Amino acid sequence: MKKFNGLGMHMGNLSRLSDAKTRSLSPENFDGAKGKGGMSKNGPAATCARGLGQGWKISPYIRIKAGETVTLADLKGPGAIQHIWLTPVLNQWRFALLRIYWDGQKNPSIECPIGDFFCDPMGKYKQISSLAVCVNPLSGLNSYWEMPFRKSCRITVENIDINRKEIYKDRGNEGGMTLYYQIDYALTEVPEDAAYLHAQFRRANPLPYKEVYTLLDGVKGKGHYVGTYMFWGLNNNGWWGEGEIKFYMDGDKEFPTICGTGTEDYFCGSYCFVDDVKKEYTEYSTPYTGVALHKPDGLNQAVQRFSMYRWHIADPVRFEKELKVTIQALGWRNDGRYLPLQDDISSVAFWYQTLPSAKLTALPARDQLEII
Numbered sequence: 001m002k003k004f005n006g007l008g009m010h011m012g013n014l015s016r017l018s019d020a021k022t023r024s025l026s027p028e029n030f031d032g033a034k035g036k037g038g039m040s041k042n043g044p045a046a047t048c049a050r051g052l053g054q055g056w057k058i059s060p061y062i063r064i065k066a067g068e069t070v071t072l073a074d075l076k077g078p079g080a081i082q083h084i085w086l087t088p089v090l091n092q093w094r095f096a097l098l099r100i101y102w103d104g105q106k107n108p109s110i111e112c113p114i115g116d117f118f119c120d121p122m123g124k125y126k127q128i129s130s131l132a133v134c135v136n137p138l139s140g141l142n143s144y145w146e147m148p149f150r151k152s153c154r155i156t157v158e159n160i161d162i163n164r165k166e167i168y169k170d171r172g173n174e175g176g177m178t179l180y181y182q183i184d185y186a187l188t189e190v191p192e193d194a195a196y197l198h199a200q201f202r203r204a205n206p207l208p209y210k211e212v213y214t215l216l217d218g219v220k221g222k223g224h225y226v227g228t229y230m231f232w233g234l235n236n237n238g239w240w241g242e243g244e245i246k247f248y249m250d251g252d253k254e255f256p257t258i259c260g261t262g263t264e265d266y267f268c269g270s271y272c273f274v275d276d277v278k279k280e281y282t283e284y285s286t287p288y289t290g291v292a293l294h295k296p297d298g299l300n301q302a303v304q305r306f307s308m309y310r311w312h313i314a315d316p317v318r319f320e321k322e323l324k325v326t327i328q329a330l331g332w333r334n335d336g337r338y339l340p341l342q343d344d345i346s347s348v349a350f351w352y353q354t355l356p357s358a359k360l361t362a363l364p365a366r367d368q369l370e371i372i
Helices: 160-171
Strands: 021-025 062-063 069-076 079-089 096-102 112-113 133-136 140-143 146-147 152-159 177-187 196-204 213-220 225-235 244-247 289-294 305-311 317-319 323-329 329-331 337-338 344-353
Touching: 021 069, 062 069, 062 079, 062 152, 112 225, 146 152, 152 177, 196 213, 213 225, 213 344, 225 323, 244 317
Parallel strands: 112 196
Antiparallel strands: 021 177, 062 177, 069 152, 079 140, 079 146, 079 177, 096 112, 096 152, 133 140, 196 344, 213 323, 225 305, 225 317, 225 344, 244 323, 289 305, 329 337
16 A cells, blocks of 8 residues: 555544654744744744743734735645635735745746635635635634645735825834734645646626626646635625526537536525525535625625635536636516626636646736725
C-alpha cells in the first residue's frame, strides 16, 4: 500500500499516520517556520502586552494601508493549504481582494473579494455551516477547500478602499484595514493526479435585458467544477428564480450537456425557498448548499438580496478541455409569461484544473464592486 500523504482528510482516514509536516502562517509567524511562533518583541498589540513581555500576544494582526498589497504566504512545495481563517476589519469586504498564485504562474488562479470567497460579501453575520466554507460569529471566515501545490504558493491581499483614505487620514490610519488571519498547511507529497483550485468573481449590475448571466467562461484544461456562490439583489417584485443553470463543456455550442430546471432547484431547494406555513422565504445552511436572506430594513437597505452556495463535492462536474457556466435570470409577468430580469448578480465559481490555466476575467473596478 502506498504511504499515506496526509491529504484528503475525513473521518474515515483520521486515524492514519503520515510524514506530512504541519505548519501555520499568522502575524505571529509570518513564514511558518518551525519553533518560530510568538517571538515578536514589537507589534501592533505591544502596548496591550506591556509588563508581560515576549510571547504574550504582541502581534495578533496586521494593518494594510489603502492601496497596499501584502503577501500573507510565500511557500515552497510540495504541499497543500488545508484551512484558512481570517477576519477583516474594513468598511466594505468587497474592497479586500484575495489572490492566490500556484507554482510560479504570473497570473492568479484565485482572484476575488474576500467577502465573496467566504460567501459573505455584505460583511453582516450570517451563519454558514458547510463543508467547504464556515462563517461563525461575529466575522470568523473559514475555508476548508484543499489547495495542493507542487512548487510554490503565494497568497496576497490588496486593500482597494483608496477613496476613504482622506476620510481616515486625520485618524492616523489612512483608511487602513486590520486583518487577523491564520493559514494552516501541510508540507507533503502531492499526488500526480491532484489539480489546482481556481476561483473567479464576476458581477453584472444590472444584468442587461434578455442576457444570460455568465458565471464562468474561457476555462482551458482538464478539471472539474466544484462550487458556486451567488449574491443576488432583486430589482423587481415577485419571484425571481425561474432561470436555468447550464454547463457547456468540451465543444458544446448552442446547447449545453447539463441544463438545470430552476435557480432554487440548483441550490437544492424547491418552490421559491418558501415556508408554506409562514408564507415567507426560508434560510438554510447544510454541508453542500444553503441560502441566506438580507431583507430591506425600511430605511437605507432597500434591496432584498439572496446569498446562496452550492458545493459540488459529492457530484463534481468534470470536463476534459473547456468549460462555460451560465444561469438565466427569470421572473414572472402578470399574464403568466416569463420576465427576463435586470437584477444585480454577482458570483464566485470554484473549480480544480491542471496548469497552466488561462488568465482570469479582470475584476470590476472599485466602484463597480461596491454594494450600495
